[in-house]
Amino acid sequence: MKDLLTGKVLLISGGTQGLGAGIARAAAREGARLVLAGRNTERGEQVAAELRSTGADAVFVRADIGDVPQARAAVVATVERHGRIDCLVNAAGLTTRGTILDTTPELFDQHIAVNLRAPFFLMQAAIADMVRRGEPGTIVNVISIDSHGGQAFLAPYVAAKAGLAGLTKNAAHAHRWDRIRINGLNMGWSATDGEDVTQRHAHDAGPDWQREAAARLPMGKLGQVDEIADFVVFLLSERSGVVTGSVIDWDQNVIGGLG
Template structure:
């Protein structure tokens, strides 16, 4: 009789980008709750970073914060070394940070396009490469989870650059899953649907929606609410853990709508 494996990250050392708020923070805290030995978070807000580090330590994990702007390739390239200097070998990575700025094909300038790709595609590439190289050198297995978006399927017209950059991350997920499979390093992605996050609240305000936009939007959704950060963290923790077995190269649509199906 088989026994379902427990979702546990005991003994693991995780690196989570965008870990100072929203999806990244939830993934970091969920990892600690699942028994991760250590969790390193990245972000630009040192005050928020210190707060999350304190929460992680209260949950029993070693914790460290690396201040970094992921639009800076050199700064991004140094994150893994800083994490490992503080906490030891990183064997799990969550690329949760992302830029969601608007722009149509007619209105997106090259600077915005480049910044979207730098944060949403290049940074995950740099970090995946750094983590994978260390794991291969140490002959260790590992897991990587990329937080993507349903917009990677095509997206709305006002999200041209964002959708394109996340589409690149979706392809990177599958490509690296195959390339790293011989080393038993698994790579999976979460195509996130409309989610209730601090970043989304800021965007809604910029778009001119009222402060109570969430109270208006939630009842109209199929399940009466938006996706939450803990929802995503639970799936990410599962994918990082041995409970997900040999799953690799999967892009999971985490949304209330079913792509390709219409009423």
């Protein structure tokens, strides 16, 4: 498929690295006009420059989306530059570890701020612009397969991501008559930059951890950023039809399957 997002204005939170940057590259190939929001100015400007070198319309906006005014300002900057926002991807995320017993209120609040509150208010601002203009739009929330329950050391992460799964359905239901389609992607174990850092620092993984992990998985590989990015672009595009309120498990293990 070609030109799935031609002329569409797309804001990506966390668009400066990992899956967010992968989605930006895939969307640029499909003709989107891109605004990348993130905290790291150097990395954000590098990704935006890379995209512009391919002919894409791409800019970086510095925003710590865990701060509500900065999250809202990213949408404002998008609308000021392009006159509107057509699409939003909430790809930024926090994965720091904590169990139900050792999670502090501060760590819990950090997860809620980045993994739930930020998508809430980014969607609020984007939907407000779409409704004001009376035009359709699409949103994809990057959630997690762990929203189904997850591992013991992911308690605050699971709490926030499960909330985002519910929020995705609620917002989709509320705005279906506005022709605003909102879907979520429950990512499974994937080969992202962030996962590499987490495995090395939190789990003492060696340099060959991805190959060793892949050998233990049904499909013989971890989820790949380019494959996930292409699917997100599909969900953003008109080719995904009327689909809204879906939270799709992108994983090779089946929830509820045993043995």
